[in-house]
Amino acid sequence: MEIKGIHHVSAITANAKENYHFYTEVLGMRLVKKTVNQDDTSVYHLFYADEVGNPGTDLTFFEIPNAGTTYPGISSISGTSLRVPNDAALSYWQERFDNNGVEHHGISTQGDRKVIHFRDPEKQRLTLISDENNQGVPSGKPWAKSRASIEHGITGLGPSKLTVQNPDPTVKVLTDLLTFTQTGSYPSSIEGQEDILVFSTGEGGNGAEIHLEVRNDLPRERPGRGSVHHVAFRVENKEELAEWRDRLRQARIPNSGLVDRFYFQSLYFREPNGILFELATDGPGFATDEDVEHLGESLALPPFFEEQRTEIEAKLKPLDTKQP
Template identity: 70%
Template sequence: MELKGIHHVSSITAVAKNNYDFYTNFLGMRLVKKSVNQDDTSMYHLFYADEVGRPGTDLTFFEIIRAGHTYEGNNSISLTSLRVANDEALTYWKKRFEKYEVEHGEIEEQFGRNVLFFKDPEGQRLMLVSDEKNKGVAAGTPWAKSPVPQDKGITGLGPVKLTVPEPEPTVKVLTDIMGFTYVGSYPAYVEGQPDVQVFETGEGGTGAEVHLEHRTDLPKERPGRGSVHHVAFRVDNEEELAAWRDKIRAARMPNSGLVDRYYFKSLYFRERNGILFELATDGPGFATDEDVEHLGETVALPPFLEDKREAIEAKLMPLDTTK
């Protein structure tokens, strides 16, 4: 009953084609699955990850066409970070951001590591974090066929930041229910605001942290394109996931029960500040229905949607992901 780290982060895009171009051709991540939102099959669900889609490397996007602007604020997953191998990789990325005019900051230190903030074209709040001094959850392996040199590539998901107006309920869920441990803090980026608290689970390190930002000066976030929908944490197997379900029920927290996503099993619940958490099993994985060499090239549907394929594909804008 110990969460192993971050499993995936799911966000919103308004244009799947542009999203695919940025995350594969610019960031160099591999599209390991082109599927649909199983709860609304009219929209794409794109999964970007390392070479084979290992748990903990997976950044996903729901395409909500005509999604509006995100008005940043409280009650949100306000930052997604991506791991790179070392400080030298951060220098490479800063130059790449400058060359292609991607909005970014300067390389700076955060919680004893070097980091680099940037945004995607839709305003998704992102950060690269160097693993040069990192110990903890192992990173993934960047795809060898990526346009980015493999030694500079993105190796997985780093810490997620939650921004809340009242930290106590979220801390209670993280520590008392989910088993996270408080490991320290660092100064807020906004003068006069409380320090950002850091919690870790499992083996710890950049692949297993949640950073909790307490903001007293913000309205509630209005999500849209470029916002995060939920964050998922790794569970070893379905038996353990069932035990987590029972624990969350015992705490009287409303939850989804076990949900079969085919590539993994899931459990969803929302804490009092409105943050949507998911627990997801490590397997069976993205190679379940596609050859590893051809992941993400066609629309993949779980067996329970296969008989609706013709109708589903008719609603989707064509998206060439074979290149």
């Protein structure tokens, strides 16, 4: 059993319409699935990804209309990275961000990679990371109808950053329970703080890393709009997922057991610092119930919610995602 890399990251938005505009019109990502939060079907769950929603390319959002302000802190997923093909792409994005009024900090260096740290309109903590010198998990492909440059487009998820006060229990879960190994470190951008530790799994590279930040100067994060709910890691299939469930039980770590999300199978657990991890299968994928050419254009519901469609649609605010 080996974790293959990052599967998806799920965050919180308070406004699905504005969220859809930013991630498709500004970032040029494709909405590959417009569905509902399976734990609260009165709100949307939006999936943005590459051309077909390949595993490792999905940034998803739960809409929580009353979500308050996020107060950043420890015990959190404090940063989400998006991969771009090379360093030249960052110059394109820096200009695009300037032209679209996107808050960013210019091109900088993170370890041996070039990055741009930026925020979405709800202060989601995001980073574009260059694949210029990357080796490891292959990237996805930008959508041919992207609003942004296809040549310089976003190709998938990069490292997720975790922020904790005591790193030891998190490191133990990553390395002893899961299949990560420490492969490096780089200086923190915060003066006086410890180096950020890099952990890698599977083929490694930008698509298979966790970056662990230690902070002793922050309270526990209070999540809200613009915060990350969980990070999911890739496993091959349902059979392997069942083995991970058994491994968690043997380690006496409480977990959700296997959960059918229809587009993939999942398992959830919290590591000792309280951060929510998910293990998710690579398939069956987002084309299971929609034609590839029309992904995300209409409300997709898993079969076990289809009988409730009329009731569910009545509760949702209209969100036009039809493509021209």
